[in-house]
Amino acid sequence: MDLSRVIKLFEDQFSRELIERQVRVLKKVAKHYCNGIPLKDLAQIIQILNICAERIEDHKDYIDPMCDILKLCGLPFLKEKTSDELTYAQAVAESLALIGCMMRVPSSQVRIQLCNSIINFYSPEPVKQQVEGFHPTGVNYKLQMAEVGGLAETLILSMPVVENQLREKLSLLKVLQLLSSSPENCKLMAKAQGASRICFRLSDPDPSGQLLFRSSEILWNLLENGPKEEIISQLSNTECIYALKESFVRLLTNGYKHYDRQLRNDILVITTLLAENSTSPFIESGFAKQLILFATFSEVKSHSPLVKSLKLHNHEDFEMKKLLFNMIVVLSKDSSAVQLFSDGKVVLALFNYVKANEKARIHDWPAARFEDLQLHAIATLSTIAPLLLEDYMTCQGNTRILLFLEWCNKQDSFSGQGNCFHGVGGRGNKHAQMRYSLRLLRSVVSIGDETVNQDLCDQGAINQLLGILKKIVNSPEGNEDAILLEIQIDILFILSALCENDLHRKDLFGSEGVDLLLQLLKMDFSKYYSGLGHNRLIFCTLDCVWCCVIGCFSSEDYFLEKDGMCIILDLLALNFKTMNNLLLGILVEFCDNPKSLSHITTWRGNKNETSAKLLIEMWKQEELELGVQRDQYGRIFDVQKPLAGHLQESQGITPLPANFFSIAVMEVSENTRAKIYSVFCRLGFENLPGLSLGLCDSQDNK
Template identity: 45%
Template sequence: ARLDYRALMLERSGVSETLVMSLALMEEQLPVKLCLLQTLQILSRASEVNCNLMLRAQAAQKICFHMSEGDPSGELLFRSSEILWNLLENGSRQEVTSQLSSSDCIASLKDVFLHLLLKGFRHHERQLRNDLLVLLSLIAEKPASHAVPHVSRATFLTHLCFSVKSHNPLVRNLKLSFSQEDFEMKKLLLNMIVVLSRDLAALQVRRTHSASCKPLRLSFFCGGWSSRQQEELQLQALSTLSALAPLMLDEYMSCQANTCLLLLLDCCLQDDSFSGRSHGFHGSGGGRRAQLRYCVRVLRSVASVEHEPLLQDLCDQGAIGQLLGESPSDEDAVALEIQTDCLFLLSVLCEGDVHRKELFGTDGVEVLIQYLSLDAALVSSGLGHNKLLLSTVDCLWSCVLGCFGTEDVFVAGGGVDLLLQLLHMLTPLVSVLLELCESPQAITRLLRWSGERDASAPQLLLHIWRREEEQTGVSRDPHGMITDVKRPIVSRHQDESSSSSSSSHDVSAAVRDVSENLRANIYCIFCKLGFERLSGLSAEDHVTLSIIHRYLDFKVSVCLCEVVQELWSEAAAVVPSDEAALKSVLQVSEAMAESVRSLQQSILGQRQQQELQEEQRLYSEVKRPSGCTFCTRPQRPTDRCDCVPDPLHS
């Protein structure tokens, strides 16, 4: 029979499950047990069916439980480890980790790992030690697992990362070599720290012993490794710190981690020796940029917690100036990520603090203007220019607005013009323009600006208003006129939220609508510009402007209508005089909408009259006789004058 046929028969026979269940019969027969494990190793090497059958018989748990039993040859440990890896690769990883998460299995793995760590010096023993560490990491990733349930184990793993001197008996006399296997183990231990950071119990253990951030700080000065290995360890230490530091801010601050990171940041920005190519997975983008990238990422992770003492410490050490000095010349994804993270850091540092905004100053404004001058075609390139642009807007809001000095510098540098150019793509910039309109210079810039097809800033804002009404479902006719005088500015979404909020006593839908779209901000900008001094608008623009002019009155009317409807829906006892007053309020709001609608009809009528007059003027010019070219006598264009000779008789 062919080999594939025999393998198929073995799978259908279920012999792998039977062999797993027979392990309990071989407790005192080590040679037979080793032969049995060898058979299971072969059956699980490339068969998903056999692996699932073995897992059904709890193979992972049974094999792991007996891994720590004595075997001078080491064959028991080797074959057991190979079977577990086969089950992980070909079977259900979730089922394997679930079976290995029992306290007995973890204790067995821990004992074997410590034995190999302290007494295994041969090449294959170190490889097997690393394989077991990977298994422990997979178990630790399982939610609510107890991969490191005891204080000594968590502390042991922490101190082991970089051979920190400790009185712990597990690591007191431990000395690691500079072999490739020990290098891989340190990387695996760093990964284990990241995994354990998701477990609150293990996090509390490390917080109690205060030993988690210190090995990471020492990793920058670890010697003995090659330049490639040292750089890779540093990058992974930074990656680990970005996950761990936000959870342990007190320990982070006690290690002066901000100082170390800012020194590394300054070294990356100034030292040309960092420009070499980096190594490993974390080093994508070149040596200097890789370290710069992860250094900024750590600072971003701790700053996002918004811990004020930490932010103040960064500012005191000149972080704002250092971050402003970071402007990579390259335009790839890594460089854009670094710039985006720097802008986020500046936003967190300067938000709500005028003094820090002053430190941001002219240099920061120049950086923002440089980013706002970004080519719009790059936004959709997929490299990350869109995130950079959004971070720039966020930084503008946090670092410039609210400080008159930086606002004036921004306006004088042409910032308003850049915002107007981007307004069609980033409509939230309307809020930024509104804040800048507190400055008379910004208003002058707005009124003088001219965009594509000579469109003015008011025309652009009116276009955005119409688009907002279309997107929110406000009822308008094809000419933009009011169609429902009872609800002149009420959108479809507002109606839906109003019906739901009336039953739940939520915030008024009319009030919430102010923060959910840009119409209120556009109205405020026009109040700053002045409704009377706007020129160059079309009839459609004037129709829209008439609604904007009465926006506040309409909004007050809508709020009063909600009050009236709420009173009537609750069947409240309303005094007759109050009821008459409420009805008069509704009538006044409808009359106001009617007056605006009449004004809109008048605007459209005047435009129609002007178009008719223009048409008549053109028609009269066509009908008016033109003079003869030779004798200048009045003559229609289709007639021949007598003074012109007949070409047939000439």
């Protein structure tokens, strides 16, 4: 078939009005290429279709033959040679882009057929018979050419044409749903503001429910496969948030099918991703307030008509409940949401789950699901409670947690399922419950509010925590289980925070606490790098020595009697760079106790080295690393700057505000040599055992 003559028939001034003849020719073209369009002819066929598209408003007779030809575009294209795919690649890409432009044709039949043809790109109809001399193109060829031609962008831009035509809109969304499985297409759709264009129409009326399903699927694909930040930015406007809000509320209050509940949860996931963007107007739109209501209505009574007849009982409702807890954590990043949490009694609702599991049957949740919600609620409280300390104290938060910890520490018939994310390591025990309760207590204590901390101590928290710690430390798995190690770390942190600046609390910590610290300090140093958390445990133990022992004479004396100073020096002799500063700081503080000096001077290391020799060696090592210069006799090269090395000289002079510590002051506070010098000021600089003349020369020059 000579397509040039067909084009001339449409364009020639003498034949362009011969509509009947042109329709007959179009039908012949459709019949001739019924088994597929050769790549070499595709550009001319698309040209013919474009000519028809321009005249179709005046000549409806073109509609049927156009649809027949468009249907052929859904078949695999044909090639004579393998090289044809590359030779005609540019022409094919441009042709597919022009096909997308035909969505603007004012014909519902043409638009729907166009969408069906593009859908066939993904599952092409089988060719009826092979054409001699031709072979079908590869399965992915059309998809690649559609990406190159920007078909997805063209179709997004055509959405306003079909927004009032439900059937055509659904066909177009089905196409976009398929196209959005490709990252390249997602980039093209994002370029055309596809996310916002689709989300705007999310709550349009649709009896079939397909519009909401396909739109949410496209948004999900765009977030997963496309430029996520750009997509979130497009969706972070009032119109999109309102559309999501209306869709979610409608599905929650009126959706009774399994399909509706799944779709509701999908929209909530998309909403959560948007809420992570601080610019999203969730507070202003009222969506945040509604989400808080839905998250807490089953624990806190509400008179809102939205939840009057709402019941949660199946698996999708369970998943939604967890998503809503997660949404509360996400919203907490916005300080303006804190008042909404207080008004919605979020802390009280979450504390409903901080209770012994054997009596818990809230809303008839099965035991495994309740455990999951319980752990999730406590984890959520860890984020929310520090923001709402007044609500926390009103709900008697400290009492609830301590009672729950007492239950966690008991031996009874309960055993955790350990099936959920937060329940890791909690199968057959209560470790998960204890772990998250202590994490909650840690987050509250770390705020440093004296009212909260004093209330904890008044209720015997120090003795209770020491009892839990003792039980774990003495258990066979306490040193080998990552969860138990984390529990020990959190207990030590809480004790440090409570006792740091209070002498009475240090007295409560007492000898029982010192014994536990010494037991932990004797840990095999080879475990520090096990990956389970022993390195964090030793640091928290040393911090606890500093906060809970130093400053209390009775505890200090007991620590020294139990050879605690020797253990500290043994650890210092290991010469771990990350630990040396903390150990030296403890050594300096202990030197204020006169009884400690004899312990320091009598200590001997593995190679019979003395503490003085150890400190001098550390001094020399520090100088070597900092690049402090000495002459051939070991004297400081620049006596005007005896502490300066290459590091200090390279920093130069940096102007700082008056309320900032200078770099020099900060450097001294973290400087190993400053702490070593402080120790020698208490030990003295003469007649120290274990020092040779060479070592003393190095010391004298200081």
